[in-house]
Amino acid sequence: MPTLFISDLHLHPSRPATIACFLEFLQRQQGQAEALYILGDLFEAWVGDDHPEAVYVQVRAALKECVDAGTPVFVMHGNRDFLIGEAFCQETGCCLIADPTLIDLYGTPTLLMHGDSLCIDDQDYQALRSRLRDPEWQRQALALPLEERIALAQEARELSVLNTQGKDEYIMDVNPEEVLRIVKANRVRLLIHGHTHRPGIHKLDVDHSRATRIVLGDWYQTGSVLTVDGQKRQLDKLACP
Secondary structure, eight states, X not given: OOEEEEOOOOBOTTOHHHHHHHHHHHHHHTTTSSEEEEESOSBSOOOOTXXXXXXXXXXXXXXXXXXXXXXXXXXXXXXXXXXXXXXXXXXXXXXXXXXXXXXXXXXXXXXXXXXXXXXXXXXXXXXXXXXXXXXXXXXXXXXXXXXXXXXXXXXXXXXXHHHHXXXXXXXXXXXXXXHHHHHHHHTOSEEEEOSSOOOEEEEEEETTEEEEEEEOOOSSSSEEEEEEOSSOXXXXXXXXX
């Protein structure tokens, strides 16, 4: 059975087609995949595991069904859903993994990342990321009333749109030297990440050896999934309803 990788679904009530596509995808994979890895930004925003959004009830239930059917689901924090916690995992059966995480993928040492930490040329974003990932900041944020957290999340979404306008494309993409540094530091030959919404398979020259970087696509217009087994790696678009 294959192992599947997806990221950047950005599920939100304003995108019902994306939610429907993901629910159908999960139903097809139940018991048919060795594992499913979601490498960040499953949700457009997550204000805590007490998030009241009704459509997310379906998502959590579908994840639980997938796990119960024999396909384990591993979830990594993204820059939009970094407040996913243990209650979510207990409800869905998903396993929360660190960013980065090193795995053995059919004999290939592989590093999994969300990808935002590779975009080091965007110094303003990196400063914000450092603050938002601070455990004390998160503790204080989760202590706020639910209504206030929802309002802050909406404000953050609007600011994110404004902040990306006018920025050069290269600033919001990964830094090539940082990619090579991370690959060498972790002694891997395969790096899989999302975040940039620029799907592709890139060959790397690391100390005169070959390595590969695979970038997962987003799910705004169509689904994106990487399928890996012992013989091949295939990055596909999914037809959504």
